[in-house]
């Protein structure tokens with residue numbers, strides 16, 4: 525079973541080829557189908573901003589490390605008891621790459637993101653097929669294509685970010701970073717009653733994309749003074765909600781100064797392991813009462829992400845599609861930033877038996 529995997533640990537951006545990380549196709553054994561499991565023929569797997577961090581060894585250094593957690597596909601086989609959510613062979617599906625066991629204390633305590641068995645079904649999805657537990661699998665609405673369906677997982681992250689903002693209708697909202705999570709969060713926050721909706725992003729195409737999908741203002745943090753612009757937009761009051769979707773140590777430092785008194789700042793990306801940010805407690809927590817939080821994974825968000833998917837505009841995130849054989853090139857294009865999102869076609873399923 526061909527799977528895209530990290531084959532050498534190292535930064536994929538390292539200019540020195542001898543130490544640079546590598547991604548390539550590896551043959552992994554097929555997974556067994558348990559009684560509550562679902563075998564899915566993968567149609568599409570999108571490259572995530574976190575995938576290059578895996579190449580750097582963030583979650584372990586034993587290669588090969590299989591990649592891919594943003595997938596869509598078609599059900600090929602169901603375990604004998606995998607019928608509780610009405611899934612059928614031939615269904616077009618997407619899902620959560622994590623299985624929350626439901627049995628451990630965090631699961632029973634409303635904190636599935638800290639499930640103690642979270643890795644049990646975390647399998648590489650940039651692959652010809654994958655076996656998931658039925659609780660991970662969601663049937664796609666008819667109006668959502670398989671290509672759009674692979675964006676269910678990143679959409680669930682945008683929903684979870686929105687949950688953590690605890691936005692009130694009318695709150696002023698700023699998003700830093702116009703990659704896929706930032707763009708999806710923009711659309712989700714726009715539907716949540718955000719005002720003065722602002723995207724901070726250095727790449728012009730991504731700022732323009734944000735303007736097409738609900739941003740009222742865009743700021744180029746390199747060419748413009750973002751604090752002066754934020755003052756101008758918010759009448760000097762700052763933003764009630766500030767979301768970082770950039771993961772960039774350079775970008776996140778200044779975000780606290782864009783927040784209004786009593787505001788919430790969500791660090792909604794993955795950050796370099798060793799990166800530390802100074803925090804003046806007197807200023808930001810005592811005098812300004814800011815709430816700072818983050819997002820690890822997205823529990824309880826998939827059913828709502830599924831509801832939203834047909835209503836979001838996703839086409840600009842599905843323009844760059846590469847064949848499984850060309851995974852290495854797909855990662856190079858992802859790193860170039862030329863497209864906001866790069867997708868790998870793991871099997872050509874749209875032609876088959878009326879599936880689209």
Ligand SMILES: [Zn+2]
Nearest residue numbers: 572573574594
């Ligand atoms: Zn992701």
Ligand SMILES: [Zn+2]
Nearest residue numbers: 625628631639
């Ligand atoms: Zn659990």
